[in-house]
Structure formats: C-alpha cells, structure tokens
Amino acid sequence: MLLSATNIVKAKLINLWVVFETIRMHGPIPRTQIAAATGLSKASVSNLVDELEGYDLVVAAKSRDRRVGKPPTPLTINPSGVFTIGFHFDYGRMISVVANLAGDVILREVVGIEQLSPSEVATLISSKVESLVTESKIDRARLLGVGVATPGPFGVEGISPPRLPGWDGLELKRRLADVLDLPVVLANDGQCAVTAEWRFGAARNLTNFVYVFIGNGLGSGVMIHSAAYGGGSGNAGEFGHLIVVPGGHACSCGNRGCLETYMSVDSALRYLASHGVAVESIEAFESDFSPSHPLVSQWLDEGVEPLRLGLHTLETLFDPETIMLGGDAPSWLIDEIMQRLGSLYPSVSGSRSEHPRLMSAGLDHDAVARGAAALPVLANLNPQYRELESELVSHMQRR
Ligand SMILES: [Zn+2]
CATH class of the missing domain: 3.30.420.40 (ATPase, nucleotide binding domain)
Known part of the structure; x- marks a missing residue:
C-alpha cells in the first residue's frame, strides 16, 4: 500500500476548490468575506481568485455598494465559463442534458433506444454530443467534458443491471475514449443522483x-x-x-x-x-x-x-x-x-x-443526468472526487 502525503500542489487545489465553492454558494461575495469564511489569508484568496478568473470560472459581479471610494468587488461564478454534457443511460432510454457551470440545464433531450451494446451506445453518445453542442449554441471550446451515468456494477463478471445482460459501463467508457475527443467521467446512477441532490437539490x-x-x-x-x-x-x-x-x-x-x-x-x-x-x-x-x-x-x-x-x-x-x-x-x-x-x-x-x-428526493427524473453533467467539473476541481486529474488546467491552456 502506498501512502500519499498532501503536497503543495494538492494543497493549492484543495484551496482553489474551497474558494470556488464559497463563491458558488455565497456569491456575490467580496474577497475579504471569502477570506473570513474560509480561514485563508487575504493574499491567498486574491491569488486563488485571480486563478479562477483566469479560467473564466468566476467573474466580478456588479457592486451594489454605493459608498464613496473603491468598494470591494464581489465575485460570482461565471455560469457560461464552462459547459458540460450529462448522459443518463438505462434500459430503453437515454436522457441528455447540456449544463452550464452553475448546473442550470440549457438543453434537455430524451431518446428511446433499442441499441443496447456499449459500442452502439458510444456511437449514439458521440453523435449526440455534436448535435447538442450545435442546438444549444454553446462554445465547443468551453465544453469541459462529458459525464455518463449508467446502472452498475462496473467490471464485475456475472452481475449485470436488470434487463441489460452483459452490460458494463466501463466498456462504454473505453468505447467513448475511442470516439470522443473529450474527457469522459463515468459513475453509476446512484452516485450521480446523490451528487445532484448535494449540489442542486x-x-x-x-x-x-x-x-x-x-x-x-x-x-x-x-x-x-x-x-x-x-x-x-x-x-x-x-x-x-x-x-x-x-x-x-x-x-x-x-x-x-x-x-x-x-x-x-x-x-x-x-x-x-x-x-x-x-x-x-x-x-x-x-x-x-x-x-x-x-x-x-x-x-x-x-x-x-x-x-x-x-x-x-x-x-x-x-x-x-x-x-x-x-x-x-x-x-x-x-x-x-x-x-x-x-x-x-x-x-x-x-x-x-x-x-x-x-x-x-428533491429533484425530478433529470437528477441523474444533472449529476452526471456535474462530474467533469468535480473531477477537475474537487480533490475529493477520485478521478481528479489536472485536465482543467490543460484544457484551459489548450483554449
Ligand atoms: Zn443479487
């Protein structure tokens, strides 16, 4: 077993996430209040906010403070900074949602499906990504990734979801890697539903x-x-x-x-x-x-x-x-x-x-697709989500 200590890069990512979440939940909020709420120094908050602004994830909100002098600039998250697409696949149908950074659903689609093999579903998802980007008129360069929710379990021989014999979400993820040039995050329906209720419900x-x-x-x-x-x-x-x-x-x-x-x-x-x-x-x-x-x-x-x-x-x-x-x-x-x-x-x-x-549950039947759409954001920003990779940084730098 390997033990991993927190290094300075990881510690910074944690702080970046904490500042982002504070702005998401309490914005518009000025830097001084973020520092007070998080226990970080004002200098650290400023650096982290600058970084988040650099990625277009947060923006300055219009100040309502009418006092003379330079008012503190409140910050909010930038809903159109990045977009994600969430897919919820289960027996007989697939729900797709295009969501902005705030998790608002910009476009939703439900299709009945009869092709139930991972390769057919991967082809369907890949063509859906293109049509959803076009229809929702989002900037494709700002598409952070795709979240996919399917019934589990994953990679367990002999156990399949009801009505989907032989189905394995991992196989779908592998196929998607071949046909999509976007990061794909996979989770089961329960994990996506719990994520959606925690973020939006x-x-x-x-x-x-x-x-x-x-x-x-x-x-x-x-x-x-x-x-x-x-x-x-x-x-x-x-x-x-x-x-x-x-x-x-x-x-x-x-x-x-x-x-x-x-x-x-x-x-x-x-x-x-x-x-x-x-x-x-x-x-x-x-x-x-x-x-x-x-x-x-x-x-x-x-x-x-x-x-x-x-x-x-x-x-x-x-x-x-x-x-x-x-x-x-x-x-x-x-x-x-x-x-x-x-x-x-x-x-x-x-x-x-x-x-x-x-x-x-507080959310409707779109909860799983909305949770799936949140996965690429979490996988990039939240160090607690296991699939954390520094994709955000590389994605933003590519832009
Ligand atoms: Zn059983």
Whole structure:
C-alpha cells in the first residue's frame, strides 16, 4: 500500500476548490468575506481568485455598494465559463442534458433506444454530443467534458443491471475514449443522483447522506464528507445486491434474496408478469398503474419489509444525516413506499432530530443526468472526487 502525503500542489487545489465553492454558494461575495469564511489569508484568496478568473470560472459581479471610494468587488461564478454534457443511460432510454457551470440545464433531450451494446451506445453518445453542442449554441471550446451515468456494477463478471445482460459501463467508457475527443467521467446512477441532490437539490447543506435509487434496478449513492463514495472499484452502494431474505428470490447475480428482487421496478414488472399482466416499460407502469392496483399492493406487501431491513443496514454502516429515497420509479410508487415504511428500526440514526431519517428526493427524473453533467467539473476541481486529474488546467491552456 502506498501512502500519499498532501503536497503543495494538492494543497493549492484543495484551496482553489474551497474558494470556488464559497463563491458558488455565497456569491456575490467580496474577497475579504471569502477570506473570513474560509480561514485563508487575504493574499491567498486574491491569488486563488485571480486563478479562477483566469479560467473564466468566476467573474466580478456588479457592486451594489454605493459608498464613496473603491468598494470591494464581489465575485460570482461565471455560469457560461464552462459547459458540460450529462448522459443518463438505462434500459430503453437515454436522457441528455447540456449544463452550464452553475448546473442550470440549457438543453434537455430524451431518446428511446433499442441499441443496447456499449459500442452502439458510444456511437449514439458521440453523435449526440455534436448535435447538442450545435442546438444549444454553446462554445465547443468551453465544453469541459462529458459525464455518463449508467446502472452498475462496473467490471464485475456475472452481475449485470436488470434487463441489460452483459452490460458494463466501463466498456462504454473505453468505447467513448475511442470516439470522443473529450474527457469522459463515468459513475453509476446512484452516485450521480446523490451528487445532484448535494449540489442542486434538497441536500445542499448535508455532507454525509445516502440516496437510495429505485429504478429498473435498485442502487444507492453514498455521500461521505461531501464526495460520492466509489469504494475500491467504483461499485460502492450496489444496494440492490444486499441479501435481505436468505433463500429468497433468485437474483441475476447468482445469489438468492437480494433486495433488488423485492424492491425495484424490474421486480414489480416480474411480479405482474408472473400474474399474467405484461408491462412493457417504466413509462407504461407509471401511467397505467397505481398503489391501489391489487397486484401492485401485493407486491409492495412483500417488498417493503426487505427494504426496511436494507435501510437499517445503511443507517448502521454509514450513520447518515438522512436517507433520501428517489429514482426513475413512478413518483406515486416512491410516495407509497415512503408511506408504507412509516417508522424505521431503531438505529444509530434514531436520536437525531435535525433532519428526518428518511426523506423524498428533491429533484425530478433529470437528477441523474444533472449529476452526471456535474462530474467533469468535480473531477477537475474537487480533490475529493477520485478521478481528479489536472485536465482543467490543460484544457484551459489548450483554449
Ligand atoms: Zn443479487
């Protein structure tokens, strides 16, 4: 094992990130207040702000201070300093968003897809990048990179996401490297959802929380000290494969009783199919069913208790400030699950009252794509995001 000490370059990157985030969250804010908020010296803040201004990431805002003399110049982030594109790919569809540095969605597109191999999806993404740049009229030189969210796990033989046999996001990333001349950052859907809620949603003031993602499959994103936790191979939070019913339903991973076989849209559709009701897609499930449908209700009777066990495990392992429930599943289903869960098992999270132990996600179905779009910014600026490379510097210097 290699231990790495913080060197002066890394320390500077951390400070650069801290100053950027302070301006993002509290701007317009003058240098003196940034220094007070961060504990950095005024000279350091000035240098770091100059650097961020050099990259066009922050700009001077118009001062509202009408006093005589030279007023302090407040700074804000420059939304059009860089742009990113986020893709959320899952069975049957892909959501694309073009976002600015503030995370605002400038253009959004949803396409149904039938080509499900990594090479076909890579070709599709690569042509989408060009058409989205043209349609959104952004300056391509300011396109920092592409974030891609797909269901996990990555690089694990024998485990695939529901309805995507043999799928591996890593293979997609490799293919994208061949066809795109842009940096690509990959994360699973849960990690992107937790990132989006932390940057743009209901979890802006939280630093340690878990997002449980109910979609075709079941996943989660774990935010630890303000960074999505990837684990040893980017697969942390594959919540769906937590065994909650020993000897229970057979799972595609080869085990029995995984939570995903009880609580996911795929599990609901399988339950309906086993009772003679065929449903083609999440969209059809969303529009044609409701919690009062007898088969949906029976399926929930079976699935809610395993989920309650899973949530207890998450609280026990991570001591989160809250657990957020969301995902691609119909909102009526998430609301019903929240209601049916009612009280949770006593756990380490039980004595806190600042945040509810369980809450609904704040963002809509674009959360994953928006989180994916945030990844290139984080990978460049946030030293806590594992894929940190000094791409920003080289990208900006190339311009
Ligand atoms: Zn499994």
